[in-house]
Structure formats: structure tokens, C-alpha cells
Amino acid sequence: MKKILVLLVLCLGLQQTIHAQKALKVWMVRHAEKDTSDLKERDPDLSETGARRAEALKKALKGQKLDSIFSTDYKRTKLTGFPLADIAGINIKIYEPSKGAQLVKALKENALGKKILIIGHSNTVLELIEAFGAKRPVAAIADDEYDYLFSLIVKGDKVEVKTMKYGKRSKAE
Numbered sequence: 001m002k003k004i005l006v007l008l009v010l011c012l013g014l015q016q017t018i019h020a021q022k023a024l025k026v027w028m029v030r031h032a033e034k035d036t037s038d039l040k041e042r043d044p045d046l047s048e049t050g051a052r053r054a055e056a057l058k059k060a061l062k063g064q065k066l067d068s069i070f071s072t073d074y075k076r077t078k079l080t081g082f083p084l085a086d087i088a089g090i091n092i093k094i095y096e097p098s099k100g101a102q103l104v105k106a107l108k109e110n111a112l113g114k115k116i117l118i119i120g121h122s123n124t125v126l127e128l129i130e131a132f133g134a135k136r137p138v139a140a141i142a143d144d145e146y147d148y149l150f151s152l153i154v155k156g157d158k159v160e161v162k163t164m165k166y167g168k169r170s171k172a173e
Contacts, residue, residue: 022112022113022155023112023113023153023154023155024107024108024111024112024113024114024116024152024153024154024155025064025114025115025116025151025152025153025154026107026115026116026117026118026132026151026152026153026154027061027064027115027116027117027118027149027150027151027152028117028118028119028120028125028128028129028149028150028152029057029080029117029118029119029120029125029148029149029150029166030119030120030121030122030125030141030145030146030148031046031050031074031076031077031079031080031119031120031121031146032046032049032050032051032053032054032057032076032079032080032146032167033046033047033049033050033053033146033170034046034047034050034076035047035050043074043075043076044075044076045075045076045079046075046076046079046080049168050076050079050080050146051079052167052168053080053146053147053166053167053168053170054079054080054081054082054083054084055083056166056167056168057080057081057083057084057149057166057167058083058084058087060149060166060167061084061117062084062087064115065088065115066084066088066090066115066116066117067090067111067114067115067116068090068093068111068114068116068117069081069084069085069088069090069092069093069116069117069118069119070092070093070094070095070103070116070117070118070119071092071093071094071095071118071119072094072095072096072097072119072120072121072124073094073096077119077120077121078092078119080119081117081119084117095118097120097121097124100120100124100127100128100131101131103118103128104128104131104132105131108132108154122140122141122142122143122145123141125141125148125150126138126140126141129150129152129161132152132154132159133154133157133158133159134152134159134160134161135161137150137161137162137163138163142171144170144171145170145171146167146170147165147166147167147168147169147170147171148163148164148165149163149164149165149166150162150163150164151163151164
């Protein structure tokens with residue numbers, strides 16, 4: 001009986017260790033270049049350059065087998081993620097940019113072991129990274145910067161952030 005009890009305790013401990021090691025993998029990008037031909041348009045489509053960048057994002061993350069893609073409810077953000085969602089066979093889920101902290105909390109609680117892409121805006125992506133518990137990897141995202149691709153690995157309270165670029169450079173460095 002003692003052996004069975006010890007074995008049960010060991011199995012429960014091992015199960016908790018395995019569960020604790022599951023990481024949440026998140027990629028974050030700002031939407032691709034928008035069409036600025038009509039300055040009065042509040043919800044523009046992507047420009048041709050933006051459409052090419054959306055294809056570049058698809059190529060950059062194609063092999064990652066994403067579980068979910070989250071986007072704000074703007075054409076430019078949804079169109080940035082559409083090529084990738086299409087080949088992955090998943091629908092884009094909409095989140096409210098002003099409720100980014102709630103999205104992060106829900107993902108940390110419910111998406112362990114998942115792979116997620118979040119598409120936001122120049123003024124929201126870095127805030128989302130901070131909501132995950134990491135420091136901003138760059139001070140700001142300028143209006144003419146569209147090529148950042150941030151990768152986060154979230155394990156409990158630890159967050160590892162990597163900064164990459166994808167597609168054609170959007171700003172002279």
C-alpha cells in the first residue's frame with residue numbers, strides 16, 4: 001500500500017512539473033502598411049506594399065502551426081493576418097485594443113502550450129508585451145516602421161522576448 005501511495009505522489013508531482021513547463025508562444029506584429037490615398041478613410045485597406053508584407057508574414061510564420069490569430073477589428077490588421085490564417089485553416093479572432101491586458105490575462109490562463117499571433121498597432125504592440133510581463137524590446141515603433149516581429153515565450157512569470165524583422169525593411173536604419 002505504501003508503494004502505491006508513493007507512486008501516486010510521484011505521478012502527481014511529475015504531472016505538475018510537465019504542466020508547469022508548458023510554454024505559451026506568442027508572436028506580435030504591427031499591421032502592415034495601410035493605403036493612405038484617402039486621408040479621410042478611418043479604416044483603410046492595406047496598400048500594395050502592405051499586401052506584400054502580409055505575404056512575408058505568412059512566409060515567416062508558415063511552419064509554426066499557429067493555434068490562434070488575434071487581430072483588432074480594423075481592415076488593416078485583419079488583412080495582415082489573413083494570408084497566414086488562410087493557409088493555417090483558422091479564423092481570426094477579434095480583440096479590443098483598449099482591453100489588451102484582458103487578452104493577455106486570458107491567454108496566460110488558458111493557452112499554455114499554444115502558439116498565438118497577435119496583430120496590433122504601433123501604439124499597442126509594446127503595451128501588450130509589457131502586459132505579458134516583459135520589458136519593451138524597443139523604445140517605440142515609429143509611424144513608418146512595419147517590419148518588427150516580436151517573439152515571446154511565456155513560462156509562468158518568466159517571459160523571453162526576441163526582436164526580429166520580416167519582409168522588406170520599412171525604415172532606413
